[in-house]
Structures are given as structure tokens and as C-alpha cells.
Amino acid sequence: MALPVKDQVRYWGIATVVIVVVLYLLGDVLLPFVIGGAIAYFVDPVADRLERWGLSRSAATAVITIASVLLFVLAIVLVVPALVAQMIDLVNTLPQLFQDLRTFVSTHFPSVLDRESNAHQIIASVGEMLKSRTGEFLQTIAGSLGSAVNVVLLLVIVPVVSVYLLLDWDRMIARIDQLLPLDHAPVIRRLASEIDAVLASFVRGMGTVCLILGTYYAVALMIVGLQFGLVVGLIAGLVTFIPYLGALIGGALAIGLALFQFWGDWFSIGLVAAIFAIGQVVEGNLLTPKLVGSSVGLHPVWLLLALSVFGALFGFVGMLVAVPVAAALGVLARFAIGQYLGSRLYRGLSGQETE
Numbered sequence: 122m123a124l125p126v127k128d129q130v131r132y133w134g135i136a137t138v139v140i141v142v143v144l145y146l147l148g149d150v151l152l153p154f155v156i157g158g159a160i161a162y163f164v165d166p167v168a169d170r171l172e173r174w175g176l177s178r179s180a181a182t183a184v185i186t187i188a189s190v191l192l193f194v195l196a197i198v199l200v201v202p203a204l205v206a207q208m209i210d211l212v213n214t215l216p217q218l219f220q221d222l223r224t225f226v227s228t229h230f231p232s233v234l235d236r237e238s239n240a241h242q243i244i245a246s247v248g249e250m251l252k253s254r255t256g257e258f259l260q261t262i263a264g265s266l267g268s269a270v271n272v273v274l275l276l277v278i279v280p281v282v283s284v285y286l287l288l289d290w291d292r293m294i295a296r297i298d299q300l301l302p303l304d305h306a307p308v309i310r311r312l313a314s315e316i317d318a319v320l321a322s323f324v325r326g327m328g329t330v331c332l333i334l335g336t337y338y339a340v341a342l343m344i345v346g347l348q349f350g351l352v353v354g355l356i357a358g359l360v361t362f363i364p365y366l367g368a369l370i371g372g373a374l375a376i377g378l379a380l381f382q383f384w385g386d387w388f389s390i391g392l393v394a395a396i397f398a399i400g401q402v403v404e405g406n407l408l409t410p411k412l413v414g415s416s417v418g419l420h421p422v423w424l425l426l427a428l429s430v431f432g433a434l435f436g437f438v439g440m441l442v443a444v445p446v447a448a449a450l451g452v453l454a455r456f457a458i459g460q461y462l463g464s465r466l467y468r469g470l471s472g473q474e475t476e
Contacts, residue, residue: 134196144435144442153275153440157282163285163325164288182288218277312452319448326412331361333408334400340373341396345389347375347383357397361404368404372397406428 142157164185171181219414286293301309335358342350357371373394427447431439461467 144439152277152441153278154282156275159324159441160279160283161286161290162320164287164330166321168287168290168327172474178288182284185287186284189280221414246424312456315452316449319452320445323448324444326409327361329412330404331358334404336359336362337400337403338375342375342393345392345396347379348394349378350375353378357400366377368397423451427446 136386168181170177171184172178176184212472323455335354336358337354339351339354342354347353353371353375356374357368358367358462360370362369372394375397376390379390379393383393424444424447427450428440431443431446433439435442
């Protein structure tokens with residue numbers, strides 16, 4: 122005999138509260154495992170494809186691991202030093218850039234920066250804040266580098282966790298499927314399939330789009346000769362998963378830097394703007410339709426809300442799980458709405474009369 126609905130709601134509610142509390146209390150400890158699980162989920166289709174080509178699961182995992190290590194070493198050798206150097210230079214240059222902006226505005230628009238005006242006082246205070254914050258930021262970076270043990274543990278644990286999870290992924294899914302409550306197993310499987318479809322489209326698809334666009338922006342801006350092009354490309358690529366935001370933030374930052382660096386050279390400034398215009402055209406007409414699809418079901422506002430809430434509650438770990446949880450909640454919300462529209466609570470007597 123199945124448990125009453127009230128008992129089921131109580132038990133599932135307790136399980137949900139326990140999971141939330143554990144995530145809140147052990148967020149930093151769970152970080153390597155969350156990242157490792159995300160990596161395993163991301164590359165599982167590659168392992169499945171290699172299995173269909175005749176490799177065993179162990180061989181497929183080994184091939185993926187070796188390729189990942191090679192790419193990681195290549196990134197460490199070629200990309201990371203330049204990225205870190207550009208980020209430090211950008212932080213050090215921000216006060217000077219702001220001073221140049223104030224000089225430019227005072228030269229061409231002197232009435233705006235009258236020393237007695239509010240605009241001048243605001244700009245002066247922002248400049249002083251940038252000078253003070255730059256030192257604090259560099260000290261924070263130095264303090265973070267001091268926790269090298271945590272970084273090393275992260276770099277060691279994450280690959281190990283991802284390899285083990287990738288190796289046993291299919292067996293774990295099968296075992297979880299066996300543990301589903303029999304009365305609700307068909308519904309849970311259907312919902313899990315829909316959640317996986319959303320995640321596969323969004324996380325894997327948008328992850329690939331972010332990687333492609335970030336690489337394109339960074340390489341193109343560096344070819345044009347823009348200072349800090351690698352950092353700007355990385356920033357634009359990271360936030361591309363929110364429609365138009367990546368291009369707006371990256372484009373504004375790149376064009377702003379280009380105005381300071383290439384002032385008077387309108388051709389170079391136009392090239393920087395054209396890079397982001399081409400990126401948006403390629404993303405909207407080629408990358409997103411092919412890699413993500415049109416039925417993801419994750420609204421940008423919903424994503425921003427999930428990132429803000431989970432980031433505030435659980436820190437960096439919360440931001441990592443925000444997108445999967447948002448996708449799951451979106452699927453569950455659509456299921457709940459469908460159940461409500463077919464229920465007596467919605468249909469009432471009017472709905473019965475029309476049947």
C-alpha cells in the first residue's frame with residue numbers, strides 16, 4: 122500500500138531540507154566534487170560516442186583523460202601566463218585610464234567638469250576609489266595565491282573525481298533508476314529525461330558556444346592589437362550564456378579600451394566594433410541554433426535570478442549549481458502547471474460542463 126500523500130510530501134520535504142543544509146554548510150568542501158561531476162556530465166556524450174565506435178568505457182575514459190591533460194598543459198603554458206599578466210596590467214591601468222577619460226572630457230566638454238559641479242566631484246571620488254581599490258584588489262590576489270594548498274587540492278581532486286564519475290556514469294544512472302519509488306518511477310523518469318534534455322541543450326550547447334566565442338573574441342582582438350584583448354575575450358565568452366549580455370559587456374569594454382588606445386584611428390576602432398558585430402551574427406544565426414536549439418526553456422531573467430539567489434546563499438558552489446537547478450525547477454514548474462490545468466481545482470464545475 123502506497124504512503125499517503127501527506128507522508129510522501131513530508132519525507133520528500135525533509136530530504137530537500139537536508140540537501141540544502143548540507144550544501145550550505147559544506148559548500149567549500151563539495152566544490153571539487155560539484156566541478157568534477159559537471160565535467161563528467163559535460164563529456165559523457167563524448168565517451169558514449171567513443172563506445173559506439175568500438176572502444177570500451179575504460180578506453181574511452183582514458184582517451185578523454187589524455188586529451189584533456191594535453192589541452193590543460195597547453196593552456197597552462199600558452200594562455201594562462203598571458204591572461205594573468207593582462208589582468209594585472211588592466212587592474213594597474215584602470216586609474217590611469219580613468220584619469221585620461223577625465224582629461225579628455227575636461228578638454229572637449231569643460232562645462233561638464235566644472236570644479237563646482239556635481240559631475241566633477243563624482244568623477245574625482247570615483248578616481249580616488251579606483252586608486253584605493255586597486256591596491257586592495259592586488260592584496261586580495263596575493264592572499265588568494267597564499268592558499269596554494271587549496272588550489273593544489275582542487276587541481277588534484279577535480280580530475281580524479283571527474284575520471285571516476287565518467288568511468289561509472291552509466292552504472293550510477295542505472296543504480297539510481299533502480300532506487301526510484303515504483304509508484305512514481307515513470308513520472309520521475311520522464312521529468313529526468315526532460316531535465317537532461319534542457320541541460321544537454323543549455324549547459325553543453327551554451328558551454329561550447331561560450332568557448333568558441335571567447336576564443337574568437339580573444340584571438341581577433343589580439344590580432345587587431347587591442348591591449349587586454351585576451352581578458353576582454355574571456356569576459357565576453359564567460360557571460361555569453363546570457364543572451365546579448367556577453368556582447369554588450371565585452372563590446373562596451375573593448376570599444377572603451379579601443380577609444381583610449383586608438384583615438385583618432387577610427388579604422389581600428391571600427392574593427393573592434395565589427396568583431397563583436399560579427400560574433401553576434403555568427404552566434405545568433407549559426408552557433409546557438411545548431412548547438413543549443415530553440416526550445417531550451419530557460420529565460421534570461423530566470424537565469425539571472427537563479428545565479429543571484431544561489432550565489433548569495435551558497436557562494437561560488439551555488440553559482441555552479443544555479444543553472445542545473447534552474448533547469449530542473451523550470452521543468453518541474455511546467456509539469457506542475459500541466460497537472461494544475463488538468464485538475465479539478467482549475468477545471469471546477471465549468472470544466473466538467475464543457476466536456
